[in-house]
Amino acid sequence: MAMPLRQTLRVGTYLMEQKLRRRDKFPLIVELEPLFACNLACEGCGKIQHPAGVLKQRMPVAQAVGAVLESGAPMVSIAGGEPLMHPQIDEIVRQLVARRKYVFLCTNALLMRKKLDKFTPSPYFTFTVHIDGLRERHDESVAKEGTFDEAVAAIKEAKRRGFRVTTNSTFFNTDTPQTIIEVLDYLNDDLKVDEMMISPAYAYEKAPDQEHFLGVEQTRELFRKAFAGGNRRRWRLNHSPLFLDFLEGKVDFECTAWGIPNYSLFGWQRPCYLMADGYVPTYRELIEKTDWAKYGRGKDPRCANCMAHCGYEPTAVLATMGSLKESIRAARETLGT
Ligand code: SF4
């Protein structure tokens, strides 16, 4: 894991505090969705299917910042929809950074070059650009030609101006180990982004394309082959070693979706950003009034093929904290030794 040392120490301290306070459920990172509108229409997207009246709404700044503060999470991932379409997105970022939250702004990058002037480079702020493959594959995945080239140009310009830039790649059953290797090699070695996140696609009920989602065994085989030959060690992947073991099928975990909760225009979404079984106004209510035991693979049929980081990365992080051997392994990867 290539998470910067400062961020690792901050998150480690936060986790220790939760342990000392004997809290068994707490947020690691909030998935904040201040709008659902987007300037793309990807086939696998479960967010842009909302009615027009919902797509027009934008979350007020105070509501967005207040929700993150109420949860107490040290990190925030702002997604949507396309967050750069929110007219006050820079103010939301500025206020969160001022409170020393680590903010990841997830974007398809189409508006990024135009909006760069609104942001200031900071160790607390990162652009996370959605890239699903090399040019042809990415443009096909987002159903718009030229998107890959624009994303690459935006990444280069943001890096030139001193911003931290990471990427987020979603893989489908149309991917092969080779297509994964090609795109991660390109991001790691040619574009030299700071870190990369990877995810098997989740089959949203609302997504129009239901054919191309991966099953658990397919996911494990795909990542096992892609990680082989030293790739996993060489790539700057923004995941804990145990979560990568999980993707490869070396370990299995229970879902702990309360660790990466979702807050959107509707409120705190139960149980995670992938599934919507109702909303509550506060994180506390989400924790206290959700029957967490009924979610996860083997419990809810909608979870059957889910290996998403929002359910299993918190489990991997907690397992790391609970084991001296795994803590040393994670620390060594952070320090690059
Ligand atoms: S860029 Fe993201 S939010 Fe926009 S359509 Fe694609 S998956 Fe959905």
Ligand code: SF4
């Ligand atoms: S397994 Fe967990 S993260 Fe995945 S869909 Fe089910 S509740 Fe959400």
